[in-house]
Amino acid sequence: MTSAMPAVAAPKIGARNVSKHYPTVDGVMVALEDFSLDVTEGEFVCIVGPSGCGKSTFLRMVAGLESISQGAISIRPGADAAKPLNSVVFQEYAIFPWKTLADNVAFGLQMRGIGRKERLDTARFWLDRVGLSRFADYYPHQISGGMKQRVSIVRALANDPEVLLMDEPLGALDAQTRVVIQEELLRIWEETRKTVLYITHSLDEAVLLGDRVILMSAQPGRHLATFKIDLPRPRSIATTNLPAFAEYRAAIWEKLSAEVTRAMEARP
Amino acid sequence: MTITSANEIADGQGREPALRDSAVGNDKRDLVLLVAGGLAAHALLALLGLWRDFAWPAIGLSFILLVLIGERAGRLVPVRGRGIYERTLAFGFPALVLLTWQLAGDYGLLNTTWFPQPSRIAAGLWDLTVRYDRFSGTSLLGRPWLIPEVYAADGMAGVWKLLSESHLLATVGRVLGGFILGAVPGVLLGVVMGMNQTVRLMLDTTLSAIYVLPKIAIFPIVMLMFADPFGEAPKIVVVALAVFILMAINTMAGVRGIDKVYLMAGRNYGARGWSMLRHVILPGAMPVIFAGLRIALGTAMIVIISVEFVRAKQGVGYITFYYWEVLNPEKMYAGLVVVMALGVLLTYGLQWLQRRLMPWQR
Numbered sequence: 001m002t003s004a005m006p007a008v009a010a011p012k013i014g015a016r017n018v019s020k021h022y023p024t025v026d027g028v029m030v031a032l033e034d035f036s037l038d039v040t041e042g043e044f045v046c047i048v049g050p051s052g053c054g055k056s057t058f059l060r061m062v063a064g065l066e067s068i069s070q071g072a073i074s075i076r077p078g079a080d081a082a083k084p085l086n087s088v089v090f091q092e093y094a095i096f097p098w099k100t101l102a103d104n105v106a107f108g109l110q111m112r113g114i115g116r117k118e119r120l121d122t123a124r125f126w127l128d129r130v131g132l133s134r135f136a137d138y139y140p141h142q143i144s145g146g147m148k149q150r151v152s153i154v155r156a157l158a159n160d161p162e163v164l165l166m167d168e169p170l171g172a173l174d175a176q177t178r179v180v181i182q183e184e185l186l187r188i189w190e191e192t193r194k195t196v197l198y199i200t201h202s203l204d205e206a207v208l209l210g211d212r213v214i215l216m217s218a219q220p221g222r223h224l225a226t227f228k229i230d231l232p233r234p235r236s237i238a239t240t241n242l243p244a245f246a247e248y249r250a251a252i253w254e255k256l257s258a259e260v261t262r263a264m265e266a267r268p
Numbered sequence: 269m270t271i272t273s274a275n276e277i278a279d280g281q282g283r284e285p286a287l288r289d290s291a292v293g294n295d296k297r298d299l300v301l302l303v304a305g306g307l308a309a310h311a312l313l314a315l316l317g318l319w320r321d322f323a324w325p326a327i328g329l330s331f332i333l334l335v336l337i338g339e340r341a342g343r344l345v346p347v348r349g350r351g352i353y354e355r356t357l358a359f360g361f362p363a364l365v366l367l368t369w370q371l372a373g374d375y376g377l378l379n380t381t382w383f384p385q386p387s388r389i390a391a392g393l394w395d396l397t398v399r400y401d402r403f404s405g406t407s408l409l410g411r412p413w414l415i416p417e418v419y420a421a422d423g424m425a426g427v428w429k430l431l432s433e434s435h436l437l438a439t440v441g442r443v444l445g446g447f448i449l450g451a452v453p454g455v456l457l458g459v460v461m462g463m464n465q466t467v468r469l470m471l472d473t474t475l476s477a478i479y480v481l482p483k484i485a486i487f488p489i490v491m492l493m494f495a496d497p498f499g500e501a502p503k504i505v506v507v508a509l510a511v512f513i514l515m516a517i518n519t520m521a522g523v524r525g526i527d528k529v530y531l532m533a534g535r536n537y538g539a540r541g542w543s544m545l546r547h548v549i550l551p552g553a554m555p556v557i558f559a560g561l562r563i564a565l566g567t568a569m570i571v572i573i574s575v576e577f578v579r580a581k582q583g584v585g586y587i588t589f590y591y592w593e594v595l596n597p598e599k600m601y602a603g604l605v606v607v608m609a610l611g612v613l614l615t616y617g618l619q620w621l622q623r624r625l626m627p628w629q630r
Contacts, residue, residue, distance in 0.1 A: 060532075063536055064536075065532050065535060073438070082570070084537075084538065086536070087536065087537065088532070088533070088536045090529050090533060092525075092527070092529045094529040094530055094532070095533075096530060096547070096548070096551070096552075097628055098551035098552070098554070098628045099547075099551075100628075107537050107547070108537040108538060109541050110547075111537055111538030111547075112538055139627075139628040140628075141628070153538075159537060160406070169338070193397060221479060255550040
């Protein structure tokens with residue numbers, strides 16, 4: 001149960017009044033404005049918003065892949081200083097086509113100078129958890145999209161980061177594969193209890209996975225509302241049949257639909 | 269496919285189940301008609317005594333007929349015979365061209381002084397292979413059959429001396445030397461230009477300007493840069509220069525073409541500097557780099573043959589031009605054959621390297 005987590009601890013991810021501006025020919029474009037967020041250790045937080053709300057930009061700023069125009073973001077290091085602070089799961093999978101699945105999963109460990117045998121053992125262990133150990137020596141072009149995203153997810157998990165940052169990881173998958181990987185994600189998360197920041201545009205996904213759902217407005221991206229999801233854990237696809245699930249989804253959709261309409265009308 | 273549907277309209281109305289059979293039947297009928305028609309046309313010309321006057325148009329039209337025949341024959345080939353059919357076309361056609369050339373020469377349709385038949389070129393090539401030119405102290409291959417004898421007498425030094433008389437090895441040495449000397453720094457500069465916008469903006473225009481310059485035109489300047497302008501160094505350097513520019517431009521395009529998300533993933537998982545280059549940038553740009561190397565190889569061959577035309581006492585380009593000057597076209601063509609064979613060989617070498625370095629592509 002998430003309620004077992006004391007709320008007094010310093011946040012694992014702390015974002016204070018974060019803004020992102022881009023200079024363009026027509027002036028400054030504000031992608032994200034005055035956005036604050038605290039994520040406690042072991043919490044699964046989902047960010048939902050209409051496309052172009054800057055949610056992916058925010059995640060990349062947390063990951064250090066994008067500069068911050070204003071404000072500050074910090075990730076609190078854990079006891080083990082050798083552990084990486086964050087690992088990203090990208091929507092486009094971003095597993096290297098030129099490496100075998102095992103080498104892809106072992107990539108983070110290799111970059112940290114961990115020996116070949118040890119890192120490949122870890123890679124095999126994680127590939128086995130998602131049923132891909134048979135394909136360890138395959139190259140990405142030989143496997144399906146769903147399998148690629150599994151590899152991308154276990155690449156992040158094998159790296160054992162302080163926080164896991166997931167940028168619409170299931171966005172490019174078909175509906176059935178999505179459901180299967182959602183279940184796998186729930187199972188693995190129950191076992192590891194990592195701190196997760198999860199970007200999605202699917203309400204169902206956000207309510208199913210998250211302890212908290214953050215709703216963002218479109219252009220400029222701002223904090224709109226926060227919903228605490230008190231659905232029992234461990235969850236599974238069956239959770240979506242609970243009456244409470246439907247209530248959460250309806251409540252969030254009410255807020256979001258107004259925002260989506262506004263965003264669509266604002267566009268030329 | 270369109271032919272099938274056309275048949276359907278023409279004679280297949282209401283007989284749809286039989287459609288496939290009738291298409292095959294049509295192909296067979298067309299095949300017979302085309303072969304018979306072609307032969308009849310040639311026979312008619314021969315009977316009228318006009319064949320010799322219209323030989324070249326007749327041969328040209330025959331090749332068009334051959335395409336139509338080959339197309340129909342291809343549709344009749346069963347799937348498992350497909351490989352044989354494709355190889356027959358790929359190797360049969362050049363063989364047929366050579367045969368036509370041979371016969372045209374034999375029957376006086378070609379001026380064999382300037383266009384000697386393939387058989388005479390082959391004889392010239394054989395003569396060139398076994399002959400040792402006492403005057404210049406050179407041979408085509410370096411007389412490898414003498415190696416055991418020379419090795420017994422003088423050891424490795426003797427073998428080296430023997431091989432250094434070879435025209436072919438001289439050219440291969442210059443091409444490979446220049447190729448490696450140009451490709452390695454070219455790829456490195458290309459990576460820097462791909463990753464660093466400042467360097468790219470500073471160099472892009474300059475490189476584009478030098479790229480279009482014929483390298484043979486700057487050969488005199490390159491010669492001046494060396495103590496021995498007639499030695500090997502300027503020849504190798506001018507090849508290297510051509511390869512360098514091409515590889516820098518190509519690699520830059522390859523690096524810029526890498527999906528940004530791979531660079532982000534590399535960075536997020538801790539790749540920096542050398543490890544980024546080794547694990548993300550080089551493999552990401554590799555397909556474009558190899559496409560560039562293939563073109564660079566062709567350019568290197570062009571440059572070295574031209575250089576050997578104008579300023580060399582040894583090399584395949586030198587003998588080609590030499591036998592043109594002494595009016596021995598058979599051997600001039602033989603030189604060109606050697607150049608082509610060398611090009612094919614080096615391309616295979618490059619493909620082998622590509623398979624080794626890019627195992628994920630197959």
